[in-house]
Amino acid sequence: MAEDLFKALSDPTRRHILDELVERDGQTLFEICTRLVSKHGLSLTRQAISQHLAVLESAGLVRSRRQGRYKFHDLNTEPLEHIVNRWLRPGTPEGTS
Template sequence: MADDLFKALADPTRRTILDELTEKSGQTLFEICSRLSMKHQLGISRQAVSQHLALLEAAGLVETRREGRYKFHDLNTAPLRRIAERWPMPDPSEPEKRTP
């Protein structure tokens, strides 16, 4: 499995960016920066946010799209499925096995 994915998830700021994109997909860089600074009091430069987004994009967790003159960032949680496939979760219908 790609190290990119785990590296992308290993940073709290990047996880916050994913939280914000979960709330609303399709944000400009400006909106992401506003949310980080105003909602989360994270004083990070726009350039640093861009670098975080580049890592998230490399991991496939964020996709960008151009719409006319604007560029939007969308969330893509599909890569997370690979984690669940590698370490499958117990079927919720089955009673939970207790480990001794």
Template sequence: MVSSMADDVFKALADPTRRRILDELVDRDGQTLFEICARLVTKHGLGLSRQAISQHLAVLESADLVRSRRQGRYKFHDLNTEPLERVVTRWLRPGTPESTP
């Protein structure tokens, strides 16, 4: 089964933990896996294993919502909002009065 681009984006956004991760990356870009784990624990009280977060990051990457760059033994994660902007305008008509106040 082929998974379209929009499909991956919406699937990625369906999980609350993944949305928290995006929140963290908005707050500070270029975090490592361990940093994200630590912040999810301290700021949101989420007690998830490192592997769980790693799998979430993989889902976000496959949706191109997160880009990663390797540097030595560190892997930094960056937010990419471009897929969001493209996917959201699907049902939002340009003529909606409330959207352009």
């Protein structure tokens, strides 16, 4: 699981997608594509963005849900919390050693 997570986070386009979902959760593919073009200058095809979303879903960072004919994408931070907690020492405040 950690390997999938790090692979998903290694790509800048996928990090931009996550940034957009942090800013506004529950977006359709069309909305994500539009925001990536307008805010980041990324003019990728919808198919390319869809493939990036599939990698993020496989890593557990994005969840999809269907409502009618639309598919919405939501951020899931649980895998990130698991990774962060993996290396925190019990009883040690964050950021100190």
